[in-house]
Amino acid sequence: MKQMPNLEDYKKAYREFRWEDIEKELDWLGDGKLNIAYEAVDRHLKTSRKNKAAFVFEGKDGAKETYTFFELAKSSSRFANVLADLGAEKGDRVFVFLDRVPELYISVLGTLKIGAVIGPLFSAFGPDAVKDRLMDSEAKVLITSPRLKNKIEEIFNDLPDLEHIIIVNRDRENIELCDGEVSYEGEMAKAEDDFDIVKTSKEDYAVMHYTSGTTGKPKGVVHAHAAIKGHYATAKYVLDLHEDDIYWCTADPGWVTGTSYGIFGPWSNGVTQVIYEGGFNAKKWYSIIEAYRVTVWYTAPTAIRMLMRFGDKLPEKFDLSSLRHACSVGEPLNPEAVVWGEKVIGIPFHDNWWQTETGCILIANYPVQDIKPGSMGRPFPGISPAILDDGYRELPPGREGHLAIKPGWPSMFRTYWKKEDVYDSRFKNGWYITGDKAKMDEDGYFWFVGRADDVINTAGHLVGPFEVESALIEHPAVAEAGVIGKPDPIVMETIKAFVSLKEGFVPSEELKHEIQRFVKKKLSSAAYPREIEFLDTLPKTRSGKIMRRLLKARELGLPEGDTSTLER
Amino acid sequence: MNAFERVRAILVKELAVGESEVVESAMLADDLDADSLNRFAIYSSVEEEFGIELDDEETMEIETVGDLVKLINRKITSS
CATH class of the missing domain: 3.40.50.12780 (ANL, N-terminal domain)
Incomplete structure (x- = not known):
């Protein structure tokens, strides 16, 4: 019954x-x-x-x-x-x-x-x-x-x-x-x-x-x-x-x-x-x-x-x-x-x-x-x-x-x-x-649209990009880091890091793994970047702030939006 | 590369661990910190790398790197 x-x-x-x-x-x-x-x-x-x-x-x-x-x-x-x-x-x-x-x-x-x-x-x-x-x-x-x-x-x-x-x-x-x-x-x-x-x-x-x-x-x-x-x-x-x-x-x-x-x-x-x-x-x-x-x-x-x-x-x-x-x-x-x-x-x-x-x-x-x-x-x-x-x-x-x-x-x-x-x-x-963006329909049901900020949701765990970036730049090889969430069919988003290296360091697969291990040990198995891409420089505003939005747009092939504050 | 070396390469990539940590006796969970999502990704990579299929019953028994390598060798031999 x-x-x-x-x-x-x-x-x-x-x-x-x-x-x-x-x-x-x-x-x-x-x-x-x-x-x-x-x-x-x-x-x-x-x-x-x-x-x-x-x-x-x-x-x-x-x-x-x-x-x-x-x-x-x-x-x-x-x-x-x-x-x-x-x-x-x-x-x-x-x-x-x-x-x-x-x-x-x-x-x-x-x-x-x-x-x-x-x-x-x-x-x-x-x-x-x-x-x-x-x-x-x-x-x-x-x-x-x-x-x-x-x-x-x-x-x-x-x-x-x-x-x-x-x-x-x-x-x-x-x-x-x-x-x-x-x-x-x-x-x-x-x-x-x-x-x-x-x-x-x-x-x-x-x-x-x-x-x-x-x-x-x-x-x-x-x-x-x-x-x-x-x-x-x-x-x-x-x-x-x-x-x-x-x-x-x-x-x-x-x-x-x-x-x-x-x-x-x-x-x-x-x-x-x-x-x-x-x-x-x-x-x-x-x-x-x-x-x-x-x-x-x-x-x-x-x-x-x-x-x-x-x-x-x-x-x-x-x-x-x-x-x-x-x-x-x-x-x-x-x-x-x-x-x-x-x-x-x-x-x-x-x-x-x-x-x-x-x-x-x-x-x-x-x-x-x-x-x-x-x-x-x-x-x-x-x-x-x-x-x-x-x-x-x-x-x-x-x-x-x-x-x-x-x-x-x-x-x-x-x-x-x-x-x-x-x-x-x-x-x-x-x-x-709440930090989430949503809409309500005529029947009073709510529909999730996305985060209002850059927080990444990976397998239901919220990870702040700043946390991951801070851990990355503690690595001796890393000069700058920008972290985004990349859509994934299983975990919703995986963490991807864009990294520029200090003088004297050369990009390699081995260095990527070393950096990942370093961050995983500092933070957790949920919060380390599953993917790292080396760039010569990261897009920054004139005040030096890394433009995650731009990194994400370029990664996903989306329109870049307003780039007037981008440092040239 | 032999099966162990190929498995090691997968584990180094998926678990962000050093090559020297991946030994036959290393336990996936306790020594290499593999959680359930990691295991899912590892088995998918193994299937792709070796052209085999792993079923849930088999993967449930895997505790160490050696267990995984033995299973892969068994699958390759029988196919």
């Missing part, structure tokens, strides 16, 4: 929705206090969900672990005690740099329980990317594994605020702990499993994700405990999570999708989720859906396009009939992928749109209404988007412009860490300016 969606009547819901009603569905801590970890896990101990599986974990090596909400609550309380014993306090920044293992989730929840701010880091980050984030946030504690710690070892002397490193040693390797390091397993064995969750207010800072912009280094996007209202409501109505669902989000918790919808959203709805440690593998992914009878699946357009490349025959070998609903996020989902999902997987992918800064899904395609393939969907109830002109005034349907949102939804970011002026600059004329 087909299940009724949680959101049965979009127009009615949009008309009548109030965030106050969502607040009543959360338990709160008393005296108006709110803590994400309590809403996600501990409150379920008062109900029959206590013994329900919160997650089923499968490791890359096939090892399986299941944690009930009770076990997850106890483990995270134990970890909260570990942190408290180390001297971590409310407001401190605690970062976790782990593969997708149970200890990552326990660490996130334990950190929130002491009222500290959790910063999840993607395990593919290189040393410089981790250092930048730990330094900027003045992180006090880092939770990591022996392998990942070795990868970034060189940075620790440059982090005066980092007091403790907690080593998670799942494989029981023979390691020696240095000064300032403790064993996760050792500390957890000593700690009590009861903890009085710190009575955080809804405006206390809770989660921090770094995001790239067009200029400068990545900025720390800060969310408050109030964000759980957004996570909970959107997981309920957009992901359409019901009590008996088995949910699988393929996003890593190092990215906001993997925390908002890989931790807080599903668990605040009391739903069991699958956690798979490994990365993309078409056959494995289908086998996970079959083995665990996944009913709701949240993934990304790059992954879907890769599945499409593996062909239509492969999914026929698996029983995917458990799937009831599937969503995607990170980049616009091309219409072909929506249609493929329906034809080959059995259900269409519902695209939705949001950002690190927005904390939760703001525009979506809902189960109850027709998908317009290629569209972001319609606003979530309680959310008011608009398309603005360059003067930040509203445009009518059909016109392209800046996608903007009326501020004040609960999961709206509260600041960029130590960059209040940049935060303030994101709000104009009473609107939050």
Whole structure:
């Protein structure tokens, strides 16, 4: 029997929705206090969900672990005690740099329980990317594994605020702990499993994700405990999570999708989720859906396009009939992928749109209404988007412009860490300016047009060209660098760098590879240029600014536009 | 060039690693930092370079550079 969606009547819901009603569905801590970890896990101990599986974990090596909400609550309380014993306090920044293992989730929840701010880091980050984030946030504690710690070892002397490193040693390797390091397993064995969750207010800072912009280094996007209202409501109505669902989000918790919808959203709805440690593998992914009878699946357009490349025959070998609903996020989902999902997987992918800064899904395609393939969907109830002109005034349907949102939804970011002026600059004329360009049609569906700036979207990861250029020019051979996004059928954009060399250096394939390795090590495997082209000089304005726009136009064979400021 | 050398050239290009890092025992993920997108690109390049087809079941078992070279040699021999 087909299940009724949680959101049965979009127009009615949009008309009548109030965030106050969502607040009543959360338990709160008393005296108006709110803590994400309590809403996600501990409150379920008062109900029959206590013994329900919160997650089923499968490791890359096939090892399986299941944690009930009770076990997850106890483990995270134990970890909260570990942190408290180390001297971590409310407001401190605690970062976790782990593969997708149970200890990552326990660490996130334990950190929130002491009222500290959790910063999840993607395990593919290189040393410089981790250092930048730990330094900027003045992180006090880092939770990591022996392998990942070795990868970034060189940075620790440059982090005066980092007091403790907690080593998670799942494989029981023979390691020696240095000064300032403790064993996760050792500390957890000593700690009590009861903890009085710190009575955080809804405006206390809770989660921090770094995001790239067009200029400068990545900025720390800060969310408050109030964000759980957004996570909970959107997981309920957009992901359409019901009590008996088995949910699988393929996003890593190092990215906001993997925390908002890989931790807080599903668990605040009391739903069991699958956690798979490994990365993309078409056959494995289908086998996970079959083995665990996944009913709701949240993934990304790059992954879907890769599945499409593996062909239509492969999914026929698996029983995917458990799937009831599937969503995607990170980049616009091309219409072909929506249609493929329906034809080959059995259900269409519902695209939705949001950002690190927005904390939760703001525009979506809902189960109850027709998908317009290629569209972001319609606003979530309680959310008011608009398309603005360059003067930040509203445009009518059909016109392209800046996608903007009326501020004040609960999961709206509260600041960029130590960059209040940049935060303030994101709000104009009473609107939050998203940085995306879009248009709205007559039915109220939104359509992505492009970025308003030069930020590159590669496989759903935003990469700032300035970051990559800065890393490039640190290479001894590089004089100047200009970085663009080049369209790619799988990952949307790949990063291409144009580089001029210093005197005495000669272009070669070997030098290209060396430069790529150099940048990959500094930043991450997502952020290094897949293609490098050597030029004698780069097009610059008379003031010396590299004209990325021109590089991109020439690369793509497009009109060059206004070149009046080009240095001749 | 033998199969290992040709595979090494592909891995150096796709993973931005040094030639000296690509040894038979090197693990694609843990030693060479290959993520799922990298693996996708590597297998596509290998198929093109050697004129073979790799199926998902086979590539799932690949952990090291040596595993990949063995698979390629097996495919070439049997075709």
